[in-house]
Amino acid sequence: MSFGFRVGVPGMSVRVSNRGVRTSVGPRGARLTAGSGGARVSSSFGPFYASSSLGGTRRRAASPSPTQLERARKQAERAQQAAERDALIAQLTEMRRQMTSVHLDEFWPTRRPQLAPPPPVDAAWALRQAEEFHLAGVGRFARAERAAARQRAEVDACAFAASEQARQHALHGRLVAEGEQWWAALIANEEDIVCEAVNVAFADNPAAGCAVGVTGAVLSVVIRQPDIDSLPAQMPGFTAAGRPTLKNVPKRERTLWWLQTLGANVVAALREAFATAPAITAIDLAVISRIPATQQLGFVAYGHWTRAAIESTPWRTPDDALRFLDLGTDVACAVNMTGTGTIKALDVTPSLAALLAGATDEDAESADHPAQGAAGNALGQLDAQLSSREDPSAPTPDIFALRPFAEWFDPRSSPGQSSDTWLTPGQTVVVGGGGQLRVEFTFGGADADLSLFLLEANGLVSGDADFLFYGQPTSANGAVRLLGKSGANGTTMEHGIVDLDALPLHVERIAIGINMDVETGLTCAALRDARLRVTNYGAGWLFSPQPDPALRAMVVAELYRRDGWKLRAIGQGWADGLGAMAEALGVQVDSPGS
Template sequence: MTSVHLQSFAPVHPPAVPGPPQLGLPWALAEAKAFHLAGLGVFARAERAEAKRRAEHDAPGYLAAEQARLHGIHGALTADAHQWWQSLVANDEATVCETVNYAFSDNPAAGCAVGVDGSVMSVVMRQHDIDSLPDQTPGVTSSGRPTLKTLTKRDRILWWLTATGSNVVATLKEGFSVAPGITAIDLAVITRMPDTQRLGFAAYGRWTRQAIETGPWRQAEDALRFLDLGQDVACAVSTTASGNLSSTIKPLDTSRLPGLQSLLDHAQDEAASVDATLAGLDGDLLANVPATHDAPAADHYRIHTFAEWRAAQTRSAAQPRVIDEQPILAAPAVLTPGQNLTLPDEAWEGLNIAFSFEGADADLTLFLTDAQGRVASDDDFVFYNQPSAADGAARLLGKRHDGTHTVERAAVHLAALPEHVQRMTIAINMDVDTGLTCGSLTYAELSIGYVSAAWTFQPPADPAIRAMVIAELYRHRSPEGRPVWKLRAVGQGWADGLDGLAKAHGVDVA
């Protein structure tokens, strides 16, 4: 509570828009074949030969169209990013407030940018009430035994004031870091007053970028320096003539500050109350979209399936079939740890992979490796920051919520994988920020299949690991010497999470 101000916030930089996924002709041909061969039996040789011929004819056009479409999307995103950056550095009010409030959304003390005037930004911060603090602190007796000591009023107020200063400084530091054109911040702190249980202002003032960025923030006690570094700072906790803190918190008089007074005059404590207080902002600030940072990013580079492209080409009114997300019609076979099987040739043209789970958050990852399980380069590592590899032959399709479950999907075209890829590892890793293990996952299940066949595997909920290989796809030779792809259920992992998983497969995580 009293060390938030010791954090460092990296200054914002002009956004760099990542390029679209690289697509190749083998991928386009695999997509086209999957479409044209759909519904044809394995013994319909003439029809299958004709379908493959049509696929070979259509694949180059499909590839060129997708590459051009994705290139256009990248250009539009780059232009939008440039416009956003120009608006941010020019202190456009809507842009600055939206950007700063996104940064504030995960702060321990709710903050909200409410306006910009020139290069000065106005911020309101909701500090935790002093009544939420305990009135005892751990200690030891004269004989060395642990005990609880009752805090004096002044000690409790000092604790609360230090926490307030810590959050004020952290809010100022983060505000300056994400709003490069802002030179000063007018900040007002609201809290619930212990005597009246009504919200009121506990502190306000103006702080310049230079004062905050040059201030030494090395220890918890430095948080109290917010009172000295600002301009026209007022605080609800005063200092007595003897230099001690007062034992009460008194709301500040805001009558000489029209802006703050207006907030007080137009906010209601309760819907039926006629008394104007700031309580109406209490819920608004605390509900400052805290889940924003966890919201899934939009998939601007979603690759259109061959069916979608063909429908657009022919302007057909029929509903396009979405190959990557078409339902698996066959009843799935349940796999056990260590079990392996040979995939039918039809599966080479398009496999759907889905990992569903509850209880905690996890990410699906793919490694395209040699026979020894090592990637040729980091480009063969498919994860949330690099969702495509092998010219689109292995792709993550993103997460979706399905009732109480979270489902992350992937699409793999085995026939389009380059020859150096002898094995594909399907793995999961827990969200590194939570510190949770695979034991926190419930109802976890991996599904792999296509229209004619499907398989499922339930990985163990192992509390000792944070990353796990669930299954492997690997090249093999049949007894007749024919190349085949096989599937193996695994369910083994690493205690050190994504780092250990990536290093084991040759990915440079430095």
């Protein structure tokens, strides 16, 4: 069957265009049109021609022409350029404001350090810590064991809270003493303290600077002023019609801008140095920058300014920064405000010339040797170190943070590995300025007891409470504790804890003693492989006393204060046992008949 196509409507006309296909039926006077665009009826009778739609009112959406698209693209480009220009204008305006108003900041004067005392230790918190530690590993239905663990926790919680409170008060006292010592050195104008304090204050300044010395009450300061070539070539301006725009900066105006920035940095350094060092009465200040003509470092300003002149001057506007030229004595500035706005290096004194000779051009070296850019620049190194210090907005660690109960109860739970050193009789070693010492006495062959004596400067205890033995294992404030014995394979170890930070101030020495059981009649010669081990976090010391058959008690070693804490190996004792040793160290020993 062949393909066929039939138009069966008489008088039908077909019109085809890029808008679709339409058909018309009927005479011109009354014609029905159908197809793309809907059905319509048209009439040409009378003087008018009318056409009515028979379908919906939907109209074709017109697409934009290429001319319209190009016009819209150009408008978007102009809007983007205007937005970028406005953003750059705002950025340059803010940059100039900051550069020329740094001297208007508030510089708070340094005050005597004040440190609030530590808060009291919460007894309920200490009890929870102790119970959690002692109940670890105890079954829920082991009622007797849990009751015993809670009893031990109550006893240890009191000692733990007292020990932590004493440690915190000792730390507070030490920090207060250090603060007083620092303040006394600062107001005495000790050179290293004053320079360090001023350099820390300068660390966030836009112009790198440092204090380099103190002579009497006069501080010497050097500033590295940013080069004039670092200023932008354009600045905000206005067109003849009053619209904001960017314009090139003339050389004279550029030099004036740089001079105003120089004055702001100088005044800011002077005000901050005077605020930081309260006993400084005058400042000799010199400014280093790169000379445009030679591209070499040179002095562009220097002078002598007194505290009275700087602090009596009101600093309210950016233009006030230029008053540094009038407030000092022997002031020299390299800016030559001629028609060309030239900057020329100054002739300097021999001391300034020597300082400049010792300063390496960091930028010039980094261009030739990037790896060594700031290696030889002492000023640049110091500024980099101070600028890289911790963010002051970061949270400050709590210096009075409480230790976990487990660390207090057994310092071996704290981080660090011990490296032991063997001691000989009479040998003395430094064990540190603080921390928790762990004292261990390990032995075999016979039974012995460990005892600790908290001694004053005269070598005697202040009272019986300072004598720790199996019947009184904890000191009054919990700083020193005997933690009992443990044994395995015929070897026994008794250990104790000495919290150096929490010791009372009257304790100058701690005697570490051992004694044999008097009733057995044995002497120290019965001990096998006896040794004392003292550890303080990452360090440890070992001492093995001689098994003397004439002794039943001995002071194995002693701890004493002298520029920190030191440990001395001794190994000497008494034939009459614990009673004789305790009485010799100031303990009131009751006679058998009393």
